[in-house]
Amino acid sequence: MVACALGWVVLVAGVIAPCGGSAMALADSRRVSTAALGSPPPGRLLVHTLTLSGVATASGLLLAIPAGGLLGSAARGRPWLLGLVLCPLLIPPQVYAYAWSLLPGVGVRAGVAGLIFSGLITAGWLWPAAALIIASGWRTAGQGAWRLALLDTGPFRALVSAALPALRPHLVAAAGTLFAVATIEYAIPHIMLTRVHATELMLLVEAGAPSGQVARLAIGPFLLAVGGAAAAAGSLREVSRWQAVEDEEAWAGGAQTGRGADGACSAGRGMWWATAGVLAVTVGFPAGLMVMNWRDPRSWAEGFRVFGTQWASSAAVAAVSGALAAAVALTVVLWTVAGPRGRVGVAAGLPFLSALTPPAMLGVGMVLVCNGLSGLDRSCPGFPGAAAIARLFEFLYADIPAAWTLVLVGRYAAVAVLVAWLATGRRSVAAVEQARADGANRWAVLTHVLWPMHAPMLLAGGLIVAVLSLSEVVATHLVSPTGLPSIALTVLTHMHYGRDDVVIATSLTMVGGAVVLMTACGRLLGRGG
């Protein structure tokens, strides 16, 4: 089908191509001295990365538990709550780092203090992802255990002694997810001047080091991220086997768990207050720091005037990235309900491969592929159509932001796939089978069954990818064409130089935008699946 074909084209161009390029880079055995960069030795660099990721994981879990319990109890009756909890994820991580760097007497720190601080800031950005995973566990196991324990003890002890043990698989999954993302995150350690794999990779790239040298350094964080993701997937896989039975029973009974439940009674006032506190600390406090340092209110309009070109080009690229990511997610949905199981695994797994690749390496991989194809007429003059292919790829890479858009899809399509995947359950399969039994053809199944059922989730996934794309800096720096600036990259450049009204105004705009968009997304996510 057309939708499938588009999804596969995007998978090949946006996921397989940069990953393939990254793998090809390993064949380059050249190496240059990096003494001038002052890079830490490999062992110490690994310790730095593990420290930052470990702190982010541990503190992110702690931050996520109250919100996870709250979402698990009340979200389906309150989609706005889902959006509000998720909005910290869509605020660019560099905004967090910049805001915290404005804290008097703190600034940016090198050394161990900087690593810990960076880890805490990363946790403040990523905790909603853990909250979502914990929420699904709370709904199925944690809430019941907690309520039973409440008969004998207080809420806090019930949480610690009963609910959390019941949530162990989901806590492991949440920890694995946080660890994987924190390991490859660049913007926060970059602004906080901490030296981890992500920052050293970009230093190598900026210094013009051979692609093979960059690729060899990227192997470590890639394996760490894959390990974290594998732990998360394995943990969730176990849970999903018995959770599917619950879904079937709920579907057969015509009821949905949690709908209309009274959030205050289900979750406890403590969870509401704790969630509010977490949001206040992780979003409100940094926003407040920026507001306190914002001296000239006119700079808000000036920010759009100064960065107008950047906003326009970034928004256009982000919108297309979101749409393409939704196409990929639709492909996964279609294969899930209609295709053989093996092919589902491939289609759905590929975006996660590129999502876990350090973004600097993803960018390098895409550059290698594009450069190779744009130079085909010189490297393989006898190849049929070499000149036309070379001209085409040079156009796609250097003249329009096609490569930039595709690498963003490679970075974030996994998010759209995950959102769509969560919505695709046995109900979808049953609905398709029912429609086919009634004589519907493929087009009718797509337009009258699958699309109405999954459109909100696909739209939400695409919207989330679009907003994430807006704030991406690493792959954008490597792949965006000259003359098409990115708002996130431009603002990141200016963030190094202390208090700046226009930077603060632009950052606050991004914060506000994330809150508004995620409130809308929450409604879509609440309606879908």
Added chain:
Amino acid sequence: MESCARRRMSAASAAVRLALLVVGGCDRPEADGLLPVLTFGGQGLGPGQFVYPRAIALAPDGCVFVVDKTARIQRFSGDGEFETSWQMPEWEAGKPTGLFVDRRGRVLVADTHYHRVMIYDRDGHELGRFGTRGTGPGQFELTTDVAEDDAGGLYVSEYGGNDRISRFSADGVYMGSFGGPGSGPAALQRPQGLVWDPQGWLWVTDATHHRVCRFSPDGRLLGSFGEMGAGPGQLKYPYGLALRPDGTLLVSEFGNNRVQRFDRSGASLGIWGGTGREPGRFLGPWGVAAGPGGRVYVLDSGNNRVQVFEIR
């Protein structure tokens, strides 16, 4: 990494460019098609190569000094031949963004993230340093540039909250500050470049206000020109500043990817550059320096090179 192949314009790409200009804008202001007579540098860690250079200064003997994001200060001949280099003693917290060579040939480095000015001889031997972090008299936040007046007194610009110019006597005695954050006409926000005018003024690029200011030695604002924009006479994040022997000013605009020439009254005399990687175009030029024989050295930071032009 391999560099990009040269762009070729086709009818299809021209149409798409037009569409992109309409939709998102392509940052390519109109500019004279001036081509460099010499280019040196290039991306890399080796001698003579740069990793995002951010400051350039010319010595009285015509040597060129450049500092980049590896905290290396490299010395070149006026024709771009690499001569020597040395590295800052500390750079973990950040790298310098300002360079100046005084009339004695000393290299003064605005060591931005260490809140100080370092002084070297032309071979990189440290001769001294001054400055500590703070907001008090004689203290610095983020130093950006240094200039010297006719009496040997020094001016040091800084921002990160202080956003001011501090004046020191030839003996290093603090004599006062001017500028500062705020909303008045003399308030500065990220003073990035300084140059002393033999007529007794100090020119300052007030980067985030998108203008160039002229101050008296004691800090009175005598005038300013420029406003945010991409047209002639307008500026967008002016960083580098140079004064030519004929009294005209050169301003490198980080935001417009170009160099603009002004007379002392602020009238625009010409623009060259524009966004790009080709010879004659720039990516985020941080600095500009005026050399002998009409030579203009433009620090083309995003392209990791110095382009040398001859302007009569």
